[in-house]
Amino acid sequence: MKKYNFTVEEENENKRIDLYLAEEFQDMSRSHIQELIKRGKAFVNGKTVKSNYKLKAEEIVEFEIPDNEELEIEPENIPLDIVYEDKDIVVVNKAQGMVVHPAPGNYTGTLVNALLHHCKDLSGINGVLRPGIVHRIDKDTSGILVVAKNDVAHKNLAYQLKEHSMNRIYKALVEGVIKEDAGTIDKPLKRHPVERIKIGVFKDGRNAVTHYKTIERYKNNTLVECKLETGRTHQIRVHMAHILHPLVGDPVYGYKKQRFNLNGQMLHAQKLGFIHPTKGNYIEFESELPPYFKKIISILKNELK
Structure with missing residues (x-):
């Protein structure tokens, strides 16, 4: 049995938990997910819920999947364009075509697979599928994004996102x-x-x-x-x-x-600016348009x- 945990983003507020999990685990049928929820495998803030439970922003969702369906996310030696890195964060210039994090049916070749090879420590707030991922850009969108290497940095950056203070x-x-x-x-x-x-x-x-x-x-x-x-x-x-x-x-x-x-x-x-999560100073990064x-x-x- 393996647990996967997610922090509910604002865009998913008021969404039923079975629908939410069906979107996260797209290779599992909704009926299968509902069965697992019925068996007490879904938790919100540590408490079991029913399939029709409506989520609130920033709630913590945990989902347990039987051993024969566990997801293993492996580090991969994929080249990364690292713009900046310290003990708290990694700023990456993502190439067009790269998926940010693994999802059922697409476990390899993602930014997360590359990051797990590059640095061993990433924040665990968003679970094994999305370690360190504070925000996402689409697969076919290129450019700058910041990744958290520990939970303190992750919470701080997530707060800045929530308050719309990131540039x-x-x-x-x-x-x-x-x-x-x-x-x-x-x-x-x-x-x-x-x-x-x-x-x-x-x-x-x-x-x-x-x-x-x-x-x-x-x-x-x-x-x-x-x-x-x-x-x-x-x-x-x-x-x-x-x-x-x-x-x-x-x-x-x-x-x-x-x-x-x-x-x-x-x-x-092209540009991402924010307050450094531990140093407290404003930092900004810019990326040229791709060829x-x-x-x-x-x-x-x-x-x-």
Whole structure:
């Protein structure tokens, strides 16, 4: 028997625990998960719950899986672009195409597998599937993220995320020419009730705010800078699609016919700033646009000549 524990993020507040666990363990059927919950294998803050229990943000969920279904996350010698590291944190420049943490059906080749090989100590707050992971960026989004090497650092960084005090700035290439020089998208988001891989704008969703600024206009596209006030799943991708300027290359929210042969949305986590969790000083890290991103921008610039 092995236990997996998770800290409930704001976006999952009021979600039934069986649905929550079904999304975390996608190779297990919901009925199987409900059976394990019925057998007393699911706990919230140390107490057993029923399948219809609705979660609250920051609650600790524990889930026990029988030995024959245990997940083993192995360290892997995968190259990492380490931007900064000390005894408390690791700041990584993640490549496009790399999944941040393992999940059922995808146990290898992730950032966590690489980190476990690089450094032996990562915070255990989010359990064996997500050790050290304070925040995530999508598989096909590149750029900066911070990982906690101990629980003290993890709790401090998680608090900064909750208070929206982290400075998170992204560069995105979107479809169409945005007329405005700047704007704010304040639209609540939640998971789509039917298309579960999608997040959508819904009145009863979680508060979500994205500030954007136009950097450069091209013939049929716009390069924008997006500053996150909140950090919901797929937030920039959904918000930009909502104002009819989806990200170029986005396989979920973008145009069906794409001009460029891309591996995913053109979104890069360019800048991340926060208060160091133990030293108390503000630190900020920046990452250049990856080569494939620069190449597309170069093509678009040449079209303006």
